[in-house]
Amino acid sequence: MTFDLESIRADTPGTERIIHFNAAGSSLPPTPVVDAVVDYLRHEQMTGGYEAQADRVGDLESIYPVTAEYLGCENDEVAFCAGAGDAWWRAFSAIRLEPGDRILMSRSEYQANAFGFLQAEQRGVELTLIPNTENGLIDLDALASELDERVKVVSLTHVAMANGAIQPAADVGRLVADHPAIYLLDSCQAAGQLPLDVDELGCDFLVYTGRKWMRGPRSTGVLYARSTVLGQLGAQPFIDGRSAEWSNDGRHYDLLGGAMRFEYGEHFHAGRVGLAVATRYMLDIGIDTISARTQLLAARLRDGLTTLDRIDVLDQGGPKGGAVTFTVDGTASVDLGARLRNAGLAVSVPGRRNTQFDLGGRGIDTVVRAAPHYFNTEDEVDRAVDLLAAI
């Protein structure tokens, strides 16, 4: 399909009201996604939730093949979840960890993931923070040197929530491939802006959320679980009617064979349909096209910002993704974010509380994060730069 910006923007009516540079927070969903959610809710309204579920099996099940097509995996390696954090905890809490085991984690780690690791540390698990090289990317030599037989988990956040750097997730996967550790990849800020091929990435688990670059509904997300990792897991703490079969004697249960063991029966059905539509919408445009355009707009924004006095663009690494982070000397990021919103430019303001090893480690308290998506225009980027110049 050719890239038709006009029809994409027509599908994105919010672009008429606002310059939306918040794909890294929660993007503008396209009309077909909103229609699918509303249509499903209307169906529930007219027939009841269980009846709608029975009537709309095909739409509900479509999340598996379309996600599998994006990730290059099998349908039964996909679980629908309520967000990236939810997906991450379902995976992490099922990993068997004993005192003395080790977790290797990255500096790009998101706060909730770090909380999980800190909780494991309280149970005697040893945490090692892998350093970055000077350009803000995980130090692969340091990682290789730490990979001993006690390492049970290697965790990487693919794109940190407040840093444009795209981490070399596939290189990490190649290192972990020769090792029995479970490779847990948080691709929350990558899904929808980058191609994701789980075989190339070499991850055992991968999580992402629906509402950011995927342009899906809120309270949706995906957990990819490689079929071969299931046998390595410990007791799964959250088991629902949808996750397992109960034996007739009432004394046993068997977890389902695939990733559906991580799902709950009660979930946001309309959102599941909406995320499937969002994924198809993305694949129809083409993730390579999206990725190239997002990076082009972000590069233009970085170039524009670096011409302004008092602005520090803080993204590290290379290649850089679609989120542009900066501070303005003498202006609190929170105030600036509010002023930009009032002037018609939506950005967000993450801080070290979200990403202590990254922003905190660089001595940065808060940043303004402007994340244009493929539906934005070059003109919007230039207007955003003008707006910041004026402010």
Ligand SMILES: Cc1ncc(COP(=O)(O)O)c(C=O)c1O
């Ligand atoms: C890198 C990263 N991981 C995980 C999450 C959590 O996602 P969710 O809010 O869908 O649980 C976020 C949210 O900002 C994120 O940026």
